[in-house]
Structure formats: structure tokens, C-alpha cells
Amino acid sequence: MMNGATRAEKRFKSLTKLLREKLREAIIEGKFAPGERLSEETLATSLHVGKVALREALRSLESGGYVTFLPNNEVTISKPTREDVEDYYTIASVLExxxxxxxxxxxxxxxxxxxxxxxxxxxxxxxxxxxxxxxEANSDFHRFIAEIARNQRLYRLIDQLRQEIQKTRILSLHLPLRLDYSMREHDQIMDAFLKKNPQLAESTMVRHLNNQMETLCKALEQKL
Structure with a gap:
């Protein structure tokens, strides 16, 4: 009996994880607009899953900042404000x-x-x-740089900030040419590491994040 319950629990967790990744990918790819209200009934039907598993997946996405639960229990795609973006990047550019x-x-x-x-x-x-x-690769790249800085307090601060605002980063990539510009900026950061130039690494990272902030503000103005 216990084994059966354990297997059922594992299946539920596996389903919840799968749902979370499907929905997360859909949000990242822009299939839902920032601020859009989600119909749990429609989602459950289209994904062929129960509402309990769906609700658990949405709660997981909420902890990652992708969706927001309203007081009436409705769920919306998170939509940061310009102030949110500017507050985050002002700090993040210095720390990163x-x-x-x-x-x-x-x-x-x-x-x-x-x-x-x-x-x-x-x-x-x-x-x-x-x-x-x-x-995903962008998050891994930035996280690893913070890790090899070998300063645990700094790492925790950066990680906390990135979790709070990570949902906004994808907005900028939907703007024309931003993906190409972002890649070029990462090339420059990588080049600074290969040249073993600390000052260059710092300045290119700051410039990259400042550019990201400006682009995100434009994305919010265009209501992407």
C-alpha cells in the first residue's frame, strides 16, 4: 500500500514538473502576454491534465516569478513595471x-x-x-560567473535578484535584433575572460546589463 502511494506521489511530482516546464517554455516563447489572465479550466483541458496538478505547477511558476496569483485566486502572467526593472538593474549592474x-x-x-x-x-x-x-543558457552563464567569483554573500545577492526579475529578461529578446546584440555582448564578456582583464570584464558586464535595462523598458512601453 505504501509503495503504491509512493509511486503515485512520484508520478504526480513528475507530471507537475513536466507541466511547469511546458508552461515556462510557453511563457518564455511569448505565447502568453505579460499581464494576461490564465484560465485554469482551459489550460487543464488543452494539456489533458487535472486541475490539482496544474495548480501545483502554477504555484511553482509563481515562486520563479513567471505568474502572479491575484487575491481572487485568478492567475496572470507576471508583468513587471518600469520601476521594477530600473531598481533591479541599477543594483545588478554593480553586483554582477x-x-x-x-x-x-x-x-x-x-x-x-x-x-x-x-x-x-x-x-x-x-x-x-x-x-x-x-x-536557460544565459542564466547558466551569468550564474557560473557569480559562482567563480568565490564570494558567497555576493553570489546570494545576485541569485536573489536574478530570481526576482528573471521573468523580464525574455521580453527584450522579442525585440528586433536584441538577441543578436545580447549574443555580441556575451562574446565581449567572454573575450575579457580570455584576455584575463578584470577591468574589461567588469565594464562589459555593466554595459551589457545597462543595455538590457534600456531594452526591457522599451519592451514594457510597447506592451509586449
Whole structure:
């Protein structure tokens, strides 16, 4: 009896995880508009799943900042304000710039090699115009730089900020040419690491995030 319950629980968790990834990918690819209200009944029918599993998946997406539960229990696609974006990037550009500088100073050869691998994944996703994969590879690239800076407090601050606002990053990639510009900026960051130039790494990271902020503000103005 216990084994049966355990198997059922595992199946439920597996289904919830699958639903979360499907919905997350749909949000990233722009199939839902920021601020759009979601019909759980319609989603459950189209995905051929029960409402309980769907609700669990939506709660997981809420913790990642992708959706928002309203007081009346309705669910909407999260829509940040211009103030949200400016507040985040004002802080993030300083923190991630510092992380890039420290990372260049402290990185071991094998870590630079791994960063190059992550950069290559970014490039492949960019060439294939795969926004969901680019979004994921971008997060991995930035997270690894923060990790090899070897400052746990700095890492936690950056990670917290990125989780709060990660849902906004994809908005900018839907603007004409932003994906190409973003890739070029990551090329420049990678080049700074290969040149072992801490100041260049910091300045290119700051410029990249400032450009991201400006683009996101434009995306919000256009109500993408």
C-alpha cells in the first residue's frame, strides 16, 4: 500500500514538473502576454491534465516569478513595471560587474574552459533562434560567473535578484535584433575572460546589463 502511494506521489511530482516546464517554455516563447489572465479550466483541458496538478505547477511558476496569483485566486502572467526593472538593474549592474571582475582574478583554467562551453551553448541557441534555450543558457552563464567569483554573500545577492526579475529578461529578446546584440555582448564578456582583464570584464558586464535595462523598458512601453 505504501509503495503504491509512493509511486503515485512520484508520478504526480513528475507530471507537475513536466507541466511547469511546458508552461515556462510557453511563457518564455511569448505565447502568453505579460499581464494576461490564465484560465485554469482551459489550460487543464488543452494539456489533458487535472486541475490539482496544474495548480501545483502554477504555484511553482509563481515562486520563479513567471505568474502572479491575484487575491481572487485568478492567475496572470507576471508583468513587471518600469520601476521594477530600473531598481533591479541599477543594483545588478554593480553586483554582477563586481562578480565578473573577481571571477577573472580568481578563475582557474578549467573554470575558464567551462565558461567557454557555456558560452558556446549560448551561441548555438542564438544561431537556432531558440529563445527558451538561450534564456536557460544565459542564466547558466551569468550564474557560473557569480559562482567563480568565490564570494558567497555576493553570489546570494545576485541569485536573489536574478530570481526576482528573471521573468523580464525574455521580453527584450522579442525585440528586433536584441538577441543578436545580447549574443555580441556575451562574446565581449567572454573575450575579457580570455584576455584575463578584470577591468574589461567588469565594464562589459555593466554595459551589457545597462543595455538590457534600456531594452526591457522599451519592451514594457510597447506592451509586449
Amino acid at each position: 560587474g563586481l562578480a565578473a571582475r573577481l571571477a577573472v582574478q580568481k578563475a582557474q583554467p578549467e573554470e575558464i574552459a567551462h565558461l567557454r562551453e557555456l558560452h558556446q551553448l549560448l551561441k548555438e541557441a542564438s544561431q537556432k533562434r531558440n529563445l527558451a534555450r538561450y534564456f
